[in-house]
Amino acid sequence: MSTQDFAFTPYPDLPKSHYLNVAYGLKSWLFTTDHKRIGILYLLSITFFFALGGLYATAIRLELLTPAGDMVQPDTYNRLFTMHGILMIFFFLVPSIPAVLGNFLLPLMIGAKDVAFPRLNLASWYMYIIGATFTLYALFMGGVDTGWTFYTPFSSTYSNSYVAAVAVGIFINGFSSIFTGINFMVTIHRMRAPGLTWFRLPLFVWSHYATSLIMVLGTPVLAITIVLLAMERVFKLGFFDPALGGDPVLFQHLFWFYSHPAVYIMILPSMGVISEIIAAFSRKRIFGYKFVALASMGIAVIGFIVWGHHLFVSSQSLYAGLIFSILTMLVAVPSAVKVFNWTATLYKGSIEYSTPMFYALGFLGLFAIGGLTGVMLATIGIDVHVHDTYFVVAHFHYIMVGGALMGYLGGLHYWWPKITGRMYPGFWSHLSALIIFLGFNLTFFPQFVLGYLGMPRRYHSYPEEFQVLHILSTAGASILAVGYIIPLVYFIWSLKYGEVAGDNPWDAVGLEWQTTSPPSLHNFDEIPVVDFEPYDYVEHEPVDRPYRYSRSEA
Amino acid sequence: MSEQHASEHEHGLKFYWLVLFALLVLTWVTYGAALIDFGHPWSDLVALAIAVTKATLVVSFFMHVKGATSMIKMSAVGGFFWLIILFAFVLADVLTRPGMREFF
Amino acid sequence: MSNTSPWIDLTGTPGQKHEEGIVVSDSHAAATHPPGLAHHFESYEQQKESSFLGMWLFLVQEVMFFGGLFCCYVIYRSLYGEAFAAASRELNVFIGALNTTVLLFSSFTMVVAVNAAKQGNRKWIVYGLLLTMLFGGIFLGVKYFEYSSKWEHHLVPGPHFEWHGEDVGRPVEIFFCLYFAMTGMHALHMVVGIGIMLWMLRPAWRGKWTPENHNFVEGFGLYWHFVDIVWIFLFPFLYLIGLAT
Numbered sequence: 038m039s040t041q042d043f044a045f046t047p048y049p050d051l052p053k054s055h056y057l058n059v060a061y062g063l064k065s066w067l068f069t070t071d072h073k074r075i076g077i078l079y080l081l082s083i084t085f086f087f088a089l090g091g092l093y094a095t096a097i098r099l100e101l102l103t104p105a106g107d108m109v110q111p112d113t114y115n116r117l118f119t120m121h122g123i124l125m126i127f128f129f130l131v132p133s134i135p136a137v138l139g140n141f142l143l144p145l146m147i148g149a150k151d152v153a154f155p156r157l158n159l160a161s162w163y164m165y166i167i168g169a170t171f172t173l174y175a176l177f178m179g180g181v182d183t184g185w186t187f188y189t190p191f192s193s194t195y196s197n198s199y200v201a202a203v204a205v206g207i208f209i210n211g212f213s214s215i216f217t218g219i220n221f222m223v224t225i226h227r228m229r230a231p232g233l234t235w236f237r238l239p240l241f242v243w244s245h246y247a248t249s250l251i252m253v254l255g256t257p258v259l260a261i262t263i264v265l266l267a268m269e270r271v272f273k274l275g276f277f278d279p280a281l282g283g284d285p286v287l288f289q290h291l292f293w294f295y296s297h298p299a300v301y302i303m304i305l306p307s308m309g310v311i312s313e314i315i316a317a318f319s320r321k322r323i324f325g326y327k328f329v330a331l332a333s334m335g336i337a338v339i340g341f342i343v344w345g346h347h348l349f350v351s352s353q354s355l356y357a358g359l360i361f362s363i364l365t366m367l368v369a370v371p372s373a374v375k376v377f378n379w380t381a382t383l384y385k386g387s388i389e390y391s392t393p394m395f396y397a398l399g400f401l402g403l404f405a406i407g408g409l410t411g412v413m414l415a416t417i418g419i420d421v422h423v424h425d426t427y428f429v430v431a432h433f434h435y436i437m438v439g440g441a442l443m444g445y446l447g448g449l450h451y452w453w454p455k456i457t458g459r460m461y462p463g464f465w466s467h468l469s470a471l472i473i474f475l476g477f478n479l480t481f482f483p484q485f486v487l488g489y490l491g492m493p494r495r496y497h498s499y500p501e502e503f504q505v506l507h508i509l510s511t512a513g514a515s516i517l518a519v520g521y522i523i524p525l526v527y528f529i530w531s532l533k534y535g536e537v538a539g540d541n542p543w544d545a546v547g548l549e550w551q552t553t554s555p556p557s558l559h560n561f562d563e564i565p566v567v568d569f570e571p572y573d574y575v576e577h578e579p580v581d582r583p584y585r586y587s588r589s590e591a
Numbered sequence: 592m593s594e595q596h597a598s599e600h601e602h603g604l605k606f607y608w609l610v611l612f613a614l615l616v617l618t619w620v621t622y623g624a625a626l627i628d629f630g631h632p633w634s635d636l637v638a639l640a641i642a643v644t645k646a647t648l649v650v651s652f653f654m655h656v657k658g659a660t661s662m663i664k665m666s667a668v669g670g671f672f673w674l675i676i677l678f679a680f681v682l683a684d685v686l687t688r689p690g691m692r693e694f695f
Numbered sequence: 696m697s698n699t700s701p702w703i704d705l706t707g708t709p710g711q712k713h714e715e716g717i718v719v720s721d722s723h724a725a726a727t728h729p730p731g732l733a734h735h736f737e738s739y740e741q742q743k744e745s746s747f748l749g750m751w752l753f754l755v756q757e758v759m760f761f762g763g764l765f766c767c768y769v770i771y772r773s774l775y776g777e778a779f780a781a782a783s784r785e786l787n788v789f790i791g792a793l794n795t796t797v798l799l800f801s802s803f804t805m806v807v808a809v810n811a812a813k814q815g816n817r818k819w820i821v822y823g824l825l826l827t828m829l830f831g832g833i834f835l836g837v838k839y840f841e842y843s844s845k846w847e848h849h850l851v852p853g854p855h856f857e858w859h860g861e862d863v864g865r866p867v868e869i870f871f872c873l874y875f876a877m878t879g880m881h882a883l884h885m886v887v888g889i890g891i892m893l894w895m896l897r898p899a900w901r902g903k904w905t906p907e908n909h910n911f912v913e914g915f916g917l918y919w920h921f922v923d924i925v926w927i928f929l930f931p932f933l934y935l936i937g938l939a940t
């Protein structure tokens with residue numbers, strides 16, 4: 038902390054009244070309808086599930102350290118990767134950015150006092166908690182061994198694990214997503230401040246609109262599919278039972294009709310975060326703003342008609358496979374539009390390597406790798422070779438961890454001063470961002486190679502020639518774990534000891550920065566009137582920020 | 592908006608009785624039509640057409656979509672449109688899958 | 696503003712819970728706001744439009760939810776047309792048509808209730824709701840008898856299932872799986888609807904819903920009509936297959 042001398046704190050203290058100090062006590066949290074507090078409730082909940090999912094991941098990586106399946110039984114191993122997937126996808130990544138940052142920021146960004154249906158918003162959190170309770174029940178009873186995809190007939194007939202309980206949990210949790218989606222869409226349609234036209238909306242809002250559309254249109258199909266699965270399992274109604282002429286592939290169709298768009302539920306909000314960060318730290322208007330905005334909608338729509346790429350080798354007809362293959366390649370186009378436009382935004386910008394920017398740059402590279410390997414997988418000829426291998430595992434982890442999770446952490450670092458009013462230490466946050474980037478690549482890059490060489494996914498033992506790569510991957514996972522623990526520590530630390538950040542520590546534009554940090558109960562003293570374009574940065578103006586935390590001390 | 596209010600007040604109960612009457616007639620028409628054999632796809636299409644007509648009556652008048660904002664019109668149609676996507680692509684697979692029909 | 700409203704009243708009164716949860720040294724509360732207008736809305740107009748759009752999006756969600764079931768139906772029907780036709784003959788078409796009629800009447804009485812709300816006629820809101828519940832109840836009663844006769848004839852899928860009709864293969868059982876899933880899910884929606892109407896009786900009688908603010912009644916009406924529409928499709932899909940052949 039030798040740079041203490043530079044410290045310049047124009048805001049000696051937090052504002053007198055803000056959403057955190059207007060009321061105290063458990064009741065004031067459990068019955069709150071304030072979108073900001075609900076965001077915090079979600080933050081705490083998903084952090085818990087991230088940690089739990091992480092424990093399962095640790096167990097998986099430890100088992101794979103040696104070629105022999107010597108740590109756990111094969112059946113236990115099935116439960117490990119299944120619970121890892123369920124917890125991470127349904128209880129962490131799907132709600133992560135929308136329910137935490139979206140909830141907190143959406144009304145602030147559009148100049149509203151709250152979301153359109155505050156009580157529905159709280160209900161969504163309770164749905165999440167009830168769904169999570171069912172899932173935890175199943176977990177403590179021994180978990181589920183079907184894979185997060187619940188393919189029939191194994192899940193409906195043969196599995197001896199707690200499929201029904203988890204099905205109920207995911208069904209209920211789905212409604213938390215649906216409620217959030219409805220709420221966001223209505224909020225964006227009806228609650229915008231005067232002057233805030235559609236093409237003045239921050240890209241974060243656009244991407245949440247697209248996400249909400251998927252939540253509303255896709256999640257109910259998963260819900261009914263899960264109900265059918267549970268009915269088949271419990272009441273022996275053979276919807277997908279081949280013995281009756283039922284078609285298990287139909288289950289896969291219905292499942293992926295939600296679950297492929299769901300991967301865009303995970304990545305789209307993250308793209309929104311990246312747009313905000315890149316604009317703020319290159320001090321430039323986003324290049325091709327309209328294209329980026331509409332690309333979000335394009336991804337949401339095209340993303341609905343590509344699900345069949347998960348069924349290439351499930352005896353789906355070849356004709357359908359062809360159509361799905363072509364459409365899948367098409368969905369990469371709007372994703373690429375975004376990546377190109379972010380890169381063009383960086384070009385000749387006054388780039389500042391703040392912590393959020395570290396995450397954003399990391400996102401760019403990792404998402405590009407994830408997306409390009411996706412296009413490889415969309416090619417049927419390649420997919421037949423690498424389907425259900427570690428190549429696929431690496432593909433989606435590059436997008437979901439390297440993309441979505443990096444975006445979430447970047448967003449958390451970017452808006453943390455807004456949420457809590459305080460700043461985290463610059464040195465440690467830069468360091469942990471680097472550790473995460475390195476650890477991530479060490480964990481997952483070897484998996485591309487492993488998969489290409491033929492290492493199947495979901496096996497707990499493997500031939501010895503794969504061991505070196507598996508050891509690298511496990512080593513990377515340990516580094517990654519360190520990278521995640523550091524922010525946990527300094528975020529908590531900053532709540533009490535962090536420097537007071539001020540209303541707009543990054544000199545960013547956008548309505549959320551025009552109110553106090555933390556914001557007051559009703560967000561704005563007066564509803565703002567918007568007469569400026571989005572990302573109204575003065576270009577090429579060197580940033581000369583007096584604040585200590587804006588620079589890396591490293 | 593004013594258009595919406597106007598149309599809301601125009602419809603007295605008498606108008607809704609008429610809608611109800613049309614719906615009832617269509618119900619028994621679809622029953623009657625089912626007794627006639629129109630040949631393979633046609634019987635189904637007739638039943639579907641009548642059901643869609645009935646649904647349109649309910650949506651337009653009972654649910655006041657006629658005269659509502661365009662966003663509401665879009666959501667009324669959007670759900671059904673999205674379903675067609677689901678049906679079309681799943682059918683594209685199932686109907687072109689070799690050996691599917693001969694199985695049972 | 697004396698009524699406490701549960702969370703499902705999306706935009707009604709600003710809800711005590713809110714005032715308890717967070718608050719309150721804030722001049723912003725009730726005083727400056729007209730009755731029935733939630734604190735975060737600027738006008739009745741905005742509140743009303745938000746509430747309808749929200750309700751419609753909820754219905755879109757419902758369409759997709761039932762859509763999964765209809766998708767299964769479409770697929771299996773196109774694969775096993777013969778078996779479906781044979782199985783459908785086990786249903787009583789006349790009872791199906793009668794129940795359709797009953798449900799259409801209930802939709803009409805719901806319109807009566809909504810119309811009364813628009814005019815602030817609290818007596819007819821209550822009558823409309825009562826009649827709607829009555830028709831809904833008749834529908835469910837008839838459904839109950841249909842179900843129990845299926846049970847007696849061993850047509851409920853699962854270990855008890857027995858098929859004595861024409862030999863058209865195992866998929867007849869799939870027809871009954873879908874029959875129970877679809878009508879059951881539909882009936883569940885009606886039960887929920889009747890429950891909400893029961894709850895609505897008291898506030899309706901006390902005059903909570905005025906011509907300016909009756910979004911809840913209208914929103915609920917949309918839900919009830921939607922349930923009706925589902926049945927409009929279920930009736931020909933399940934009862935009227937292969938009648939002529």
Ligand code: HEM
Pocket residue numbers: 186300301303304346347365366368369372407408409410411412414415416420423424425429432433436437441
């Ligand atoms: C650039 C666009 C993308 C393309 C072209 C693409 C393509 C594919 C393909 C073809 C598969 C199937 C591989 C197989 O199972 O054999 C796949 C799997 C997967 N993708 Fe992507 N993908 C893209 C983006 C994403 C995104 C954004 C996410 C998540 C945020 C994602 C997550 C996944 C997951 C989770 C799986 C594996 C599911 C499983 O079997 O467990 N993908 N992807």
Ligand SMILES: [Cu+2]
Pocket residue numbers: 296297300343344346347
């Ligand atoms: Cu996919």
